[in-house]
Amino acid sequence: MNALAAHLPDAAGLIARRAGILTYQSPVVYMRVDCEICRSEGFEAQTRVEIEWKGRTVIATVHHVAADWLGHGEAGLSEPAWRVLGLSGGEMLAIRHPPVLESERHIRGKTYGASLDYEKLKTIMHDVAAGRLSDLHLASFVTATAGGRMSHEETVALTRAMIDVGERLHWPFSPVMDKHCVGGLPGNRTTPLVVAIVTACGLVMPKTSSRAITSPAGTADTMETLAPVNLDLQAMRRVVEKVGGCIVWGGSVQLSPADDVLIRVSRPLDLDGTAQLVASVLSKKAAAGSERVLIDIPVGPTAKVRSEEAADELGGLLEHVGEAVGLQLRVVRTDGTQPVGRGVGPALEARDVLAVLQRDSAAPADLRERALLLAGHLLEIGGKAGPGAGYALAQQALDSGQAWTQFVAICEAQGGLRQPPVAPHVRPYLAGAAGVVTAVDNRKLAMVAKLAGAPGAPAAGITLEVKLGDRIARGQPLFHVHAQTTGELEYAQAYANRQQGLVTIEEIA
Incomplete structure (x- = not known):
């Protein structure tokens, strides 16, 4: 028994080794199948263990190794676990059974039909964000709350819990604008256009966007072909204070971190329940410090929202929860019967965005019109245009070149404008x-x-x-x-x- 373990009677010690294996957001620890600690502690494959080093802890899933690349007395750590613990290699790790989590009991109760209040949901979201729950428990939660099993009150509580377990930005100006599209429509890359138009007209729009998980491109993926998007909070603030807006990857600023984990689990299950979608969208808007938000719901037979009835349900819930968490919301429905623009994929969508901003005669007209429509709504709810006058103001900003000048300024503030790559x-x-x-x-x-x-x-x-x-x-x-x-x-x-x-x-x- 090593010296560290001797002083930790409830923990076993193994030497840290970097496995160099990418496991996305799931911390994994690799232990030999013949490891004496595994046998004595009952660390079977898929067991959850708590690993500690110098006060830092991570909950990881045990994977057994039957090969000699991992030595006796070593624990191999995947990249997510390695980053959380801040290791350099050779450290003696304390490994023990994790504490029993109250959130597991709450998830089990929801599976059997019990309702969840704010305190229970905050406990669950805190453990989700901290990585304490296994993928099995996460999948159980996602399944138990999908398919209309969450009431409006539970959805409000879930949204608040997601907000409260992450960072929340506060801006020294008002109103702070934002937009979101519920998705399901390839090529619908309006965000860079809308941010450029709206901020060119004098409104503030610090836009955090997602990367693709199961789609060909997220806004952050597309924007990254044009400018850096991995900005931390301080850098994001500097950009917004300088030019009035930004388009950055939300994962780099850690807003609503519990939602990022739940998305990872729900997408492979193809469970995108209405309550989870609403909580996901609105928690990130509130966490980003947004005040006035436009929600775009494309409706079409092969879009995410496939009928007017489904759009009614989703729009009504968005408005209800938005009001409850202090957001001024406007919901618009758009055509979801076909892709928008010409390109589908990060660089190809970026080329469409540039063509619209640069007023190229070959720019996709549908992308231009959709961006003008959405920007017009934001200009109206932001107080820059009267009812029905937003579209004309947006069109003026785009056609005069103001939007293009503003987009260049945003890109330069984020690290420099670049040309998107071309496939061979x-x-x-x-x-x-x-x-x-x-x-x-x-x-x-x-x-x-x-x-x-x-x-x-x-x-x-x-x-x-x-x-x-x-x-x-x-x-x-x-x-x-x-x-x-x-x-x-x-x-x-x-x-x-x-x-x-x-x-x-x-x-x-």
């Missing part, structure tokens, strides 16, 4: 018949872009060549696939060739 491999997907485009499948087109490498390869994705109502000839390109490697290009093309209804064409008699 491009291949067309051709129409099999002549006719009129009557439908497109947002989800399947997004999958083609992802299989081509987006967002991991920023230049990858697809460019759409047709819109609903277009008349096309047999052999005409419907879209082009962009990839960094020939393998990804072939993979995406093979998927597209197997699908029915990617782009539906009604043949001309």
